[in-house]
Amino acid sequence: MKLLVDIGNSRVKWGLSEAGRWSFGGAFPTDVPYLAAECERQMAALRRPEAVLMSNVGGVLAGEIFADWCAKHWAVPVRSVRSEASALGVVSAYPDPAQLGVDRWLGLIGARRMGQGACCIVSAGTAMTVDLLDAEGRHRGGAIAPGLAMMRSALGGLEALGGPVETFDGFFCNRTGAALSSGIVHSAVGLVRESLRQAATLLGTEPELLLTGGDAETLRPHIEASCRLVPHLVIEGLHAVAEQSP
Numbered sequence: 461m462k463l464l465v466d467i468g469n470s471r472v473k474w475g476l477s478e479a480g481r482w483s484f485g486g487a488f489p490t491d492v493p494y495l496a497a498e499c500e501r502q503m504a505a506l507r508r509p510e511a512v513l514m515s516n517v518g519g520v521l522a523g524e525i526f527a528d529w530c531a532k533h534w535a536v537p538v539r540s541v542r543s544e545a546s547a548l549g550v551v552s553a554y555p556d557p558a559q560l561g562v563d564r565w566l567g568l569i570g571a572r573r574m575g576q577g578a579c580c581i582v583s584a585g586t587a588m589t590v591d592l593l594d595a596e597g598r599h600r601g602g603a604i605a606p607g608l609a610m611m612r613s614a615l616g617g618l619e620a621l622g623g624p625v626e627t628f629d630g631f632f633c634n635r636t637g638a639a640l641s642s643g644i645v646h647s648a649v650g651l652v653r654e655s656l657r658q659a660a661t662l663l664g665t666e667p668e669l670l671l672t673g674g675d676a677e678t679l680r681p682h683i684e685a686s687c688r689l690v691p692h693l694v695i696e697g698l699h700a701v702a703e704q705s706p
């Protein structure tokens with residue numbers, strides 16, 4: 461069994477890979493002071509993994525704390541997966557491949573493994589990332605924007621907008637809380653819509669939309685394009701890498 465861990469800027473998500481399949485294990489906040497305790501709580505009872513693969517974009521310290529916990533608990537080394545120029549049928553668009561977030565890199569690998577055709581990957585996490593993968597597995601680049609919670613906290617700093625966010629029942633709202641929610645959600649939805657429009661122009665055909673990340677479920681009802689919800693695309697990518705490595 462191999463342990464797969466995705467450390468993002470908000471949450472750590474993990475799963476177990478074995479005999480060609482993987483299963484989701486759990487998630488906890490990427491709060492450095494509590495990270496080791498959360499590992500203890502959620503992973504201590506697992507049998508010793510033969511390997512640990514980590515995707516870390518949540519900061520060097522979070523990665524070190526996790527690796528130290530694995531070393532102490534199982535004496536097993538953690539492989540910190542790195543973005544590459546090409547691997548598993550995917551070719552990175554970045555001239556400096558290491559600059560591409562490894563979560564985005566693994567999302568591309570997961571998407572390639574899961575689908576056949578071109579796809580537009582939208583990850584709604586701490587940040588919102590968009591990546592375009594063509595039918596030949598070439599990464600065509602992407603975009604980065606604030607995630608929903610980041611947009612909310614940015615606005616929350618304004619005195620008049622510090623109140624609670626409410627649900628909205630139409631685009632145009634008549635209450636501050638609902639107006640905030642509508643503006644934030646539709647900013648994200650607008651990025652998705654524009655990404656698909658630009659992708660169709662670039663590729664000559666509209667790609668499949670893959671929606672992932674912790675806020676995917678929030679966004680999905682507001683996206684009119686058909687989309688495939690893949691809750692943990694980064695772990696799909698880690699599973700693909702784990703299967704390829706001995």
Ligand SMILES: Nc1ncnc2c1ncn2[C@@H]1O[C@H](COP(=O)(O)OP(=O)(O)O)[C@@H](O)[C@H]1O
Nearest residue numbers: 468469470471472584585586587609673674675
């Ligand atoms: N159980 C949960 N706990 C915390 N945040 C959650 C949870 N479920 C969904 N979310 C949403 O997921 C977002 C984080 O998504 P995620 O993909 O885990 O981010 P990242 O990969 O950047 O850490 C949070 O901003 C929050 O809105």
Ligand SMILES: CC(C)(COP(=O)(O)O)[C@@H](O)C(=O)NCCC(=O)O
Nearest residue numbers: 468469517559560561564585586587
């Ligand atoms: C943009 C990100 C911070 C997203 O991280 P997340 O929201 O998943 O925590 C991550 O993909 C990253 O660190 N990217 C490096 C810059 C780039 O991809 O161009």
Ligand SMILES: [K+]
Nearest residue numbers: 468469563585
């Ligand atoms: K992420």
